[in-house]
Amino acid sequence: MTTVDARTATAPAADPSPKPLRADAERNRLRILDAARELFAQRGPDVTLDDIAAHAGVGVGTVYRRFANRDELLEAIVVEHMGHVQKRVQEALDGDDAWQGIVDLVTFVSESMATDRGLAAVMMRVDPCAASVERAKGSLTSSVDAVFERGRRTGVLRDDVVESDFFAFFCMVRSIADLTETSVPGTWRRYLSLLLDSIRADGTRTPLTVPALTKEQIHAAKHGGRGDCSGR
């Protein structure tokens, strides 16, 4: 629901320009956006506005004068980031080598998911979000479909693989990133590599360049944790 009135976007380049912000206000707006981007990526979709405000060095009140509510702020940064992803994905599609295109695309999207917890949450979300986010998701999906189509046509993909398998791959990558990304960044690449090998038409196997976790690393994994038991 949330009113989607989309204030001045990132730069003062925008809509029926209501009025230029005062210098200090604009500076703060930018700092809020930066803080939101950073914390949203790092801590996922559950960051509180209080945290964002504190991290930006402003009071919550300031955040609320600029953005009607949590969702509006987050929507802004998500749409922005998905735009970047979309652009890079298109580049991967423009190359000649069908298989390399698949690898590039899947790797790049995986990387986005692995390094940005919030973005991942939004992309994995299946039930509809704000319209602007849905639109971005849609165009990303069609790029993935296109690269898949090419892979299938040129015969580099195993023929029992389908579009939705990529979706599953992203989901798996995210789960690995969830517990290793802060402690041993990039571990997800090891498993993505295995997965990619498994869907190649010829049985070629890429050597594993990223090491597995050691026992110590497993125990060092995961953000702090509370110590009590039975989940949560």
Place this chain on the structure above:
Amino acid sequence: MTTVDARTATAPAADPSPKPLRADAERNRLRILDAARELFAQRGPDVTLDDIAAHAGVGVGTVYRRFANRDELLEAIVVEHMGHVQKRVQEALDGDDAWQGIVDLVTFVSESMATDRGLAAVMMRVDPCAASVERAKGSLTSSVDAVFERGRRTGVLRDDVVESDFFAFFCMVRSIADLTETSVPGTWRRYLSLLLDSIRADGTRTPLTVPALTKEQIHAAKHGGRGDCSGR
């Protein structure tokens, strides 16, 4: 922390028997345990005691007379369930075929993780839980190590695969189950199959018997959802 006084376990076969429960009380205790098992598996480690009580058809007060707190109740059922898993894993280890042993074990553990959200949360948890749970986890881990060792010794495993890769596999399986298990049960098998193929020494490929999700199924996935945007 939580006092680990481990009341009468499942059957009245237990410790310094403090006193046999009154018939109706014992009946309720069992219903609570059943409800807890079911909801914990279905909804994960975040089930509330109020839900469990309601599902068991008793008041919360009744739950609290029997179990000191949330953790004690959950700990009881987790340890019990892990015992079952451990037993089946041992069976898988007793066969002759090293590769089949790996497949059986990994499949069985994956199945447990996929169908029991709560158990998965506990097994994936890296920071220490209650002692009894840690013990169960330990013995499971050593079974996995054993089967891996055999696989490596007999040369059925790719030689750059290590123990911790199994841990990663379980984690990935769980992530697939997280969003498909209620709508299209068993989808995780498709991806486990790909993963298993990818770690075989010879390049043998098992045909995919489980279909991928269709677009409709992806959208039907996931528990209800709230409809608002940007994660949460």
Place this chain on the structure above:
DNA sequence: CACCAAACGGAGAACTTGTCTCCACTTGCT
């Protein structure tokens, strides 16, 4: 430089959601 609309900070109101307590009432058992 004086003035004021715009911007600010952050305490706290209003909710939400969960755990656990308390006690008047009910029930199995001898």
Place this chain on the structure above:
DNA sequence: AGCAAGTGGAGACAAGTTCTCCGTTTGGTG
């Protein structure tokens, strides 16, 4: 029949969040 054991569930407490309100500060213009 009597009473200890058991029961249900309202509500006290404790977090944890979102968002409002208002006294104070400040940029920029006349």
